Amino acid sequence: MARVQSFAPVIGERPRILILGSMPGVASLEAVQYYAHPRNVFWPIMGEIFYIDASADYAQRIAQISQQPVVLWDTLKSCYRPGSLDSAITRDSVEANAIPELLEEFTEIKAVACNGATSANYFRKLVLPRIPPAIELLQMPSTSPANAGMNFDQKLAAWRPLLEFID
Numbered sequence: 001m002a003r004v005q006s007f008a009p010v011i012g013e014r015p016r017i018l019i020l021g022s023m024p025g026v027a028s029l030e031a032v033q034y035y036a037h038p039r040n041v042f043w044p045i046m047g048e049i050f051y052i053d054a055s056a057d058y059a060q061r062i063a064q065i066s067q068q069p070v071v072l073w074d075t076l077k078s079c080y081r082p083g084s085l086d087s088a089i090t091r092d093s094v095e096a097n098a099i100p101e102l103l104e105e106f107t108e109i110k111a112v113a114c115n116g117a118t119s120a121n122y123f124r125k126l127v128l129p130r131i132p133p134a135i136e137l138l139q140m141p142s143t144s145p146a147n148a149g150m151n152f153d154q155k156l157a158a159w160r161p162l163l164e165f166i167d
Helices: 026-031 042-050 058-065 099-105 117-130 152-165
Strands: 003-005 017-021 070-074 076-080 111-115 136-140
Touching: 017 099, 017 117, 017 152, 042 058, 042 152, 070 099, 099 117, 111 117, 111 152, 117 136, 136 152
Parallel strands: 017 070, 017 111, 111 136
Antiparallel strands: 003 076
């Protein structure tokens, strides 16, 4: 079983929100793209919230999200995980990304939006004790196709409150 690594952060303009996945899945790792699985609704949700063309090619989506006040990253820097399911992450293998250092550099970030429960749980365990208490933690519903308990409209409604953190 190979150790998987997350990607570098995508840093937008004057970021106010840090959006964290847990660890890229197999489709994303193979494509070297955030949220590459065709049934993951992350990009369509970002399209609705930030007026990004979710049907554009990846480079264009990244250019568009980079103009928004967000940072895209993952809670975990690396871990052992066979396949794509967060439940398959080997818990004692996890290493967190340098999120406290990122928050020190971008002091205007007021909210951390974790894409799913696994991202939020690892964030609480590995990162939260090391960051300022003024930052709000939001556990968002996962945009993954594995989260079949919510439809697109329900997920979008849950993600819309991110707009409250933008000036």
